[in-house]
Amino acid sequence: MSFLHTPILRVFNIVKRFPGVTALNGVSLELYQGEVHVLLGENGSGKSTLAKVISGIYLPDSGSIEVAGRQVVFSSPADAIRYGIYYIPQTPSLVESLTVTENVLLALRSYSLLAGVGRVREVVREVASKLGTRVDPDTKVSELSYTQRQTVELAKAVLLGARILIVDEVTTYLPRVVREFFYNYVRQVREGGGSVILITHKISEAVEVADRITILRVGTVVRTLERGEFNVELIRKLMFGNRVTSSTVEQPGGPTPGGGGEEVARLENAWARDDSGNLALRGVTLSIMRGEVLGVVGIAGNGQRELAEVLVGLRGLVRGRYYLRGADVTNRGTGTVRAAGVGFIPEAPLYYIFSGDLSLVENVAIASRWGPVIRWDSLASRVRKLVDTYGISAASPRAPVKTLSGGNIMRLAVARELELSRNMLVAYNATRSLDEAFSEYFLNAVRDLAQRGTAVVYISESVDEVLAVSNRVAVISSGRIVGLFDREGVNRDTVERLMVM
Numbered sequence: 460m461s462f463l464h465t466p467i468l469r470v471f472n473i474v475k476r477f478p479g480v481t482a483l484n485g486v487s488l489e490l491y492q493g494e495v496h497v498l499l500g501e502n503g504s505g506k507s508t509l510a511k512v513i514s515g516i517y518l519p520d521s522g523s524i525e526v527a528g529r530q531v532v533f534s535s536p537a538d539a540i541r542y543g544i545y546y547i548p549q550t551p552s553l554v555e556s557l558t559v560t561e562n563v564l565l566a567l568r569s570y571s572l573l574a575g576v577g578r579v580r581e582v583v584r585e586v587a588s589k590l591g592t593r594v595d596p597d598t599k600v601s602e603l604s605y606t607q608r609q610t611v612e613l614a615k616a617v618l619l620g621a622r623i624l625i626v627d628e629v630t631t632y633l634p635r636v637v638r639e640f641f642y643n644y645v646r647q648v649r650e651g652g653g654s655v656i657l658i659t660h661k662i663s664e665a666v667e668v669a670d671r672i673t674i675l676r677v678g679t680v681v682r683t684l685e686r687g688e689f690n691v692e693l694i695r696k697l698m699f700g701n702r703v704t705s706s707t708v709e710q711p712g713g714p715t716p717g718g719g720g721e722e723v724a725r726l727e728n729a730w731a732r733d734d735s736g737n738l739a740l741r742g743v744t745l746s747i748m749r750g751e752v753l754g755v756v757g758i759a760g761n762g763q764r765e766l767a768e769v770l771v772g773l774r775g776l777v778r779g780r781y782y783l784r785g786a787d788v789t790n791r792g793t794g795t796v797r798a799a800g801v802g803f804i805p806e807a808p809l810y811y812i813f814s815g816d817l818s819l820v821e822n823v824a825i826a827s828r829w830g831p832v833i834r835w836d837s838l839a840s841r842v843r844k845l846v847d848t849y850g851i852s853a854a855s856p857r858a859p860v861k862t863l864s865g866g867n868i869m870r871l872a873v874a875r876e877l878e879l880s881r882n883m884l885v886a887y888n889a890t891r892s893l894d895e896a897f898s899e900y901f902l903n904a905v906r907d908l909a910q911r912g913t914a915v916v917y918i919s920e921s922v923d924e925v926l927a928v929s930n931r932v933a934v935i936s937s938g939r940i941v942g943l944f945d946r947e948g949v950n951r952d953t954v955e956r957l958m959v960m
């Protein structure tokens with residue numbers, strides 16, 4: 460790659476404000492042809508906002524954009540696509556009820572582009588095979604996994620003729636095996652003369668794929684590093700400043716149960732269906748003890764989501780029983796379960812536990828239906844305390860929760876739910892959108908909670924995390940528990956082998 464040429468894309472001094480927040484405060488960046496440029500920064504640092512400005516979703520308040528040396532103004536994504544810029548969001552924007560082919564054709568048509576059905580099928584299959592997956596072009600999107608959905612997005616990018624691909628935290632959600640394929644895909648785009656802006660908050664990922672890394676911190680570029688300059692310590696320092704991070708965190712390892720083996724929850728031969736009506740849990744039997752962290756690990760889509768939903772009462776059983784502290788709560792609903800002191804920290808709090816249009820204060824208040832009684836007058840100050848303690852960045856405690864960045868929403872979820880978890884906490888892919896520093900904090904908080912006697916079910920796709928945090932480890936595959944071990948009695952290899960069974 461040569462930097463002697465004119466950059467293919469140049470953004471200069473971009474400012475973008477939202478009510479109460481300056482998301483981008485004079486950001487400049489250059490992207491060269493054939494470059495994988497990683498945008499790295501903590502949650503809320505402005506990465507997605509910058510991506511959306513570049514791809515015509517947001518109009519900046521000031522600043523300029525040049526493509527191949529020519530100044531451009533994008534007032535819609537269609538404008539950006541005309542210059543070959545395509546943005547792949549964290550959450551794929553597809554129509555659930557349409558097939559893959561229909562979705563792609565629809566997208567093309569909305570940009571006044573046409574492609575034959577045959578060509579669409581071909582590209583979908585081709586991209587899928589590059590990602591090590593399969594996508595039937597005639598399946599409804601509602602039946603696709605996350606990986607398959609992002610395959611469709613990438614196929615759209617190909618058909619739209621994208622030469623600058625902006626990928627927003629997509630890899631965070633991909634299973635590890637797929638992630639490797641994805642990196643290869645990105646490298647192929649580069650070999651083909653395309654350019655990629657890859658957004659992530661994970662340092663390890665940035666170092667693995669980037670030609671250059673630009674680090675953002677609260678809306679400003681801290682520095683752009685060339686490949687020869689990368690090193691994790693330097694990057695960490697640039698990302699977090701002098702804020703103490705990992706050094707305050709204990710090493711992972713043997714937490715000891717603080718309880719005394721009293722059973723808090725028990726699933727007996729639990730069977731449940733997923734949203735499409737297929738059996739997702741097939742005879743799960745599990746006891747969760749006071750004071751322990753029970754890790755549940757598996758490859759995405761093996762019943763974890765349904766297990767989490769069953770444990771918090773959001774999903775019923777078609778067979779089997781669910782007991783909480785000895786009481787039969789089978790199919791009694793989430794109100795009953797939550798009132799029994801069960802907290803829930805899911806990967807998508809806006810979907811599961813928050814109301815996006817309500818404020819932080821109101822969202823904490825609605826939880827009082829399940830938690831200890833809250834006095835309204837003290838609520839605002841309590842929320843302010845949560846905001847401080849958990850480092851939540853929000854315009855105000857009265858701001859609607861949906862205006863927070865994904866990472867800040869997660870922090871609020873952690874803040875609220877830890878307090879509600881008097882008897883049990885169910886964590887489901889909770890660290891997916893947390894940055895490294897807060898993830899570590901969270902893992903410690905989970906261990907602490909267990910030490911104080913709460914039962915924790917820690918559901919995650921990350922073997923590392925589960926091994927680091929759990930007292931016992933359950934492996935889930937095709938809706939069945941295929942292995943259950945004491946932490947000391949199991950190693951990574953065994954777990955990974957069982958995961959693919």
Ligand SMILES: Nc1ncnc2c1ncn2[C@@H]1O[C@H](COP(=O)(O)OP(=O)(O)O)[C@@H](O)[C@H]1O
Nearest residue numbers: 477480482502503504505506507508862863864
């Ligand atoms: N649509 C929006 N309305 C109001 N504030 C927003 C909006 N989008 C982002 N923000 C705020 O802008 C800042 C940067 O957010 P974002 O670009 O999403 O960060 P990142 O992608 O790095 O996590 C955050 O403080 C966030 O709360």
Ligand SMILES: [Mg+2]
Nearest residue numbers: 506507628865
């Ligand atoms: Mg983002």
